[in-house]
Amino acid sequence: MNKLASLLLKKYLPLVLLACISSLKAETLVVQVFDQTNKPIKDIVAFAIPKFAIDSLPSNTSQVVIDQKDKKFAPYMTVIQKGQKLTFENKDDITHHIYSVSGENRFEFKLKTGETKQTQALIGVEEIAMGCNVHDWMSGFTLVVDTPYFGKTDDKGNLSFNNLKPGNYEISVWHPQLDAEQHIQSQYFEITQGLNTLDFVLKKALLPIPTQQGQDEFDFLEEY
Amino acid sequence: MKIKIPLLSSLSILCSLNNTYAADISVKGLVDLRVHQTKNSSDNSYLTGGYGKFRYNDSGLSIGQLALQAELEINKTWSSTLVLNAFADKGHSSIGYTEAYFKYKGLPTSNGWRVSSKIGIFYPNISLENIATAWSSPYMLTSSTINNWVGEELRHTGLNFAVDKLGKFTNSKHTFSADISLFQNNDTAGTLLAWHGWTIGSRQTLLHEKIAIQPFPARQNSLSAQAPLSDPFKEIDHKFGIHSTLGWKYSNKIKASFGYYNNNTDEGLVERGQYTWKTDFYHLGIKYRLAQQWEIITQHMQGSTFMRSPELVKVVDVDFDSSFVMLRHFWNDHHFALRGEYFTVDDLDNLEGDNNNETGRAISLAYRYKLNKQSFVLVEQSWIDSKRPSRWYVNKPIEQTEKQVQIGFRYYF
Numbered sequence: 282m283n284k285l286a287s288l289l290l291k292k293y294l295p296l297v298l299l300a301c302i303s304s305l306k307a308e309t310l311v312v313q314v315f316d317q318t319n320k321p322i323k324d325i326v327a328f329a330i331p332k333f334a335i336d337s338l339p340s341n342t343s344q345v346v347i348d349q350k351d352k353k354f355a356p357y358m359t360v361i362q363k364g365q366k367l368t369f370e371n372k373d374d375i376t377h378h379i380y381s382v383s384g385e386n387r388f389e390f391k392l393k394t395g396e397t398k399q400t401q402a403l404i405g406v407e408e409i410a411m412g413c414n415v416h417d418w419m420s421g422f423t424l425v426v427d428t429p430y431f432g433k434t435d436d437k438g439n440l441s442f443n444n445l446k447p448g449n450y451e452i453s454v455w456h457p458q459l460d461a462e463q464h465i466q467s468q469y470f471e472i473t474q475g476l477n478t479l480d481f482v483l484k485k486a487l488l489p490i491p492t493q494q495g496q497d498e499f500d501f502l503e504e505y
Numbered sequence: 506m507k508i509k510i511p512l513l514s515s516l517s518i519l520c521s522l523n524n525t526y527a528a529d530i531s532v533k534g535l536v537d538l539r540v541h542q543t544k545n546s547s548d549n550s551y552l553t554g555g556y557g558k559f560r561y562n563d564s565g566l567s568i569g570q571l572a573l574q575a576e577l578e579i580n581k582t583w584s585s586t587l588v589l590n591a592f593a594d595k596g597h598s599s600i601g602y603t604e605a606y607f608k609y610k611g612l613p614t615s616n617g618w619r620v621s622s623k624i625g626i627f628y629p630n631i632s633l634e635n636i637a638t639a640w641s642s643p644y645m646l647t648s649s650t651i652n653n654w655v656g657e658e659l660r661h662t663g664l665n666f667a668v669d670k671l672g673k674f675t676n677s678k679h680t681f682s683a684d685i686s687l688f689q690n691n692d693t694a695g696t697l698l699a700w701h702g703w704t705i706g707s708r709q710t711l712l713h714e715k716i717a718i719q720p721f722p723a724r725q726n727s728l729s730a731q732a733p734l735s736d737p738f739k740e741i742d743h744k745f746g747i748h749s750t751l752g753w754k755y756s757n758k759i760k761a762s763f764g765y766y767n768n769n770t771d772e773g774l775v776e777r778g779q780y781t782w783k784t785d786f787y788h789l790g791i792k793y794r795l796a797q798q799w800e801i802i803t804q805h806m807q808g809s810t811f812m813r814s815p816e817l818v819k820v821v822d823v824d825f826d827s828s829f830v831m832l833r834h835f836w837n838d839h840h841f842a843l844r845g846e847y848f849t850v851d852d853l854d855n856l857e858g859d860n861n862n863e864t865g866r867a868i869s870l871a872y873r874y875k876l877n878k879q880s881f882v883l884v885e886q887s888w889i890d891s892k893r894p895s896r897w898y899v900n901k902p903i904e905q906t907e908k909q910v911q912i913g914f915r916y917y918f
Contacts, residue, residue: 377529378581382615389581391613410674414612414619417680418757420673491673496757496794497636498835499643500878501533501917503574503630505636 283474307444309476310470314438316486321438324484325456326360326424327481328431329442332449332469339429346370347411347421349377353493354411354421358457363427379412383407386425408457408464418495422457429433447472454481458488529578537569537639537707539646539913547901551701552708553597554717554733556896558865558889559909560594560647560706560739567594569646569707569913572639584608585625588639592708601711603640604628604660617674630665630684630750631655631764633790633802634831638917640709643840644802645871646885646913649829650703651788651806657710658697659766662707663745670875672754682752691772692741695784695810699802699823702863702893703848710737714903721898722858732778737918742771742780760792773813784810786825802831808904811854822854823861845869858898865891883913 310329314322331338341362348355350372361367369379372390379398380389385405390398403409406427413419433442453467461484470479495502549555550562560565571591578584585607591600606625613619628635631854632652634642640656642648642790667684673793687812710716720725724731739742750764767785774781786808794800811822827848834841850863871885896903 380612382612384615386662391578391581397858403648412671414610417671417673420738470566476539488676489680492757494757494793496760496800497639501535501638501643502636503638503640505630505640 283296287376293389295313296468308432308440308447308453308474308477310445310450310472310479312434312442312452312454312479314434314440314483316480317485321436322483322487323436323438324356324358324433325434325438325454326358326431326489327434327440327452327454328424328426328428329445329470330428330430330451330453331446331449335347335446341365341429344368344494345422348372349379349413349419352377352416352419352495354419357421357490358433359423360431360433360455361403361423361425362429362431363404363406363425365378365425366384366402368397369399370397370476371395375499376415377419379411380414381409381411381423383409386423389446408455410457412479415497418491419493420491424455446449447474452479452481454483458490460485506521509532512687514602515822516587531576531578533574533576533638534918535570535572535641536916536918537571537641537913539567539569539911541565541567541909541911543907543909545907547896547899550597550706550816551704551719551816552706552716554719554734556701556705556719556893556899556901557885558702558704558907560704560708561909561911562595565595566591568598569915570641571600572641574639579607580626582609582611590639590709590711593720597709599714601713602626603711605712611673612871613669613674615674616705617669617671619671621667621669621670624663626660626662626664626690629655629659629661629686629688629748629764629766630762631659631760631790631804631806632803633760633762633792639916642707643673643830644831644833644840645844645869646883646911647705647707647869647887649804649831649844649872650705650827650846650848650867651829653704653706653708654827656699656708657692657791658694660710660712660738661686661688661748662690662738662740678756682753682754683750684752685747685749687745687747688726688768689743689745690738690740691746691768692774692781693735693737693779694768695782696735696780696812697737697860698825699782699810699821699850702850702861702891702895703825703827703865705867705869705887705889712738719895719899721860721895723856726858727814727856728859730775731779731780734839736779739776739779741774741776741779744769744771746770758794760790762788762790764788771819780812782810784808798834798836800833800835802833804829815890819854820856821859821861822852824851824853826850828855829867840873840875842869842871842873844870860897862895863891865889865893879917881915883911885909885911885913887911 544558548557746768770781770874807826829846831844846867852861869887
């Protein structure tokens with residue numbers, strides 16, 4: 282019994298604290314994502330879309346930076362709101378040729394060492410597959426969502442959404458290696474007053490993330 | 506002087522471009538300095554008209570390679586590349602171009618299809634060893650017999666068209682590629698392979714260079730019209746040759762390629778002592794990452810070359826093949842490579858005083874230590890054990906074991 286109490290405490294105390302911190306009027310939703318073996322999934326993207334009429338949703342204007350470091354996209358996965366821009370920073374000592382050939386969100390530029398470039402405002406609500414035309418193994422993904430309520434889960438698989446209005450929401454998780462249509466799994470959830478919690482269980486295990494590394498480890502390769 | 510003028514003028518063009526479009530030019534390069542001790546089977550290396558199978562003779566210092574690779578970015582998809590190389594060892598030094606081409610590389614489609622192209626003078630897509638700046642090999646101080654021949658006698662002057670299907674766009678680990686080249690200026694390819702056999706080294710023939718042909722009795726009679734120096738990049742019949750390859754990559758574990766080359770020359774033509782040699786071959790290469798720190802690289806090449814007199818009599822006719830397997834093991838700053846090779850040349854003609862038969866084996870063992878990101882020290886020991894009757898023409902034993910040890914310093918920039 283004690284064990285159960287301490288387990289519950291461990292699991293829910295942070296959520297209770299979170300709820301206390303958030304403003305009294307606002308409702309909070311804490312989504313915890315698990316795989317089928319009940320293991321929490323960290324760094325997976327979750328987002329919430331209200332399914333009722335709202336006059337205006339807030340817009341996210343923060344700068345989102347994706348580094349090119351050690352010939353990899355870092356982070357591998359990014360999520361932004363429709364209308365946000367992506368900023369790329371080349372921290373390698375070589376040139377990259379960054380591109381997206383996805384739907385409405387196409388961009389392409391060469392990025393010399395130390396350079397920073399920004400895309401146009403991305404308006405297509407979709408998954409963007411990013412690559413480098415010099416280093417084919419480099420791979421990164423960005424999801425553009427039409428909601429200000431999004432984020433990535435922490436080490437315990439938790440993500441909290443604050444300042445939500447009560448009502449029906451579509452709660453989704455996305456991962457490029459999620460074996461589902463558009464790599465998204467969704468479910469409906471009703472937010473009520475106070476603290477809401479949702480245990481979100483993935484229907485299928487995530488496929489392994491491909492290693493962002495070429496076969497040859499030498500630094501001065503050419504395309505022979 | 507003939508060489509220096511275009512060199513200097515191209516450098517000045519590069520420099521003036523550099524001033525105007527500073528952001529669009531990049532210059533890379535390699536400094537490779539060596540100490541070597543070689544026990545060749547004859548007094549001279551194959552490069553200076555001897556029967557020695559290594560690049561060097563005796564012992565001494567050399568410039569293994571000095572390379573400058575300039576790339577001008579024309580726009581996001583088009584670029585041009587110029588590769589200058591210099592090599593210097595006792596009595597055999599030269600400076601010039603090895604490659605000069607325009608390149609187009611498109612973006613992939615959303616399904617992963619990508620088109621690219623090269624126009625100009627460039628290496629055929631064969632070697633799995635020579636993949637670093639200015640066609641150097643990151644693994645060893647020498648190239649295998651197969652790729653040493655590629656560097657000596659093969660170069661495409663023409664057009665290459667390639668298509669890739671990148672797997673990552675469809676969540677697949679398989680990437681496929683196919684390419685085709687139509688080329689000229691390779692009508693004499695095969696001359697040197699037939700007459701000096703397979704060799705091991707680190708020398709690439711510069712575009713302006715001509716290479717000495719070994720002494721053998723038939724050159725006094727049936728082959729007296731042959732020039733003493735072979736011009737590997739000569740166009741005689743004004744026809745295009747063809748080279749096509751298919752490639753497959755699996756994740757970052759396997760890379761495999763298969764190709765066919767045919768220089769498609771008209772037979773029996775001779776111009777200024779240079780004959781057309783009809784040369785065709787298949788080549789296969791596999792690079793397989795066995796484990797995180799272990800990789801195996803293997804290549805095989807098999808083909809034939811022959812030349813006819815203007816009266817269309819087949820004068821020299823050989824089949825050739827060569828295979829190598831390289832095992833490499835690396836961790837932190839250390840890299841070991843062990844390469845074993847087996848090669849043959851079968852003489853199919855009955856020309857007297859021109860026996861081109863050959864069988865041989867070779868082992869090379871190299872250790873590379875990374876001093877810093879750009880600098881490396883390499884030590885390499887090679888043995889070639891071969892049987893080549895033509896050595897009898899210069900009073901050397903038909904069966905020979907040649908040895909070479911080299912210490913090299915390499916700086917990439």
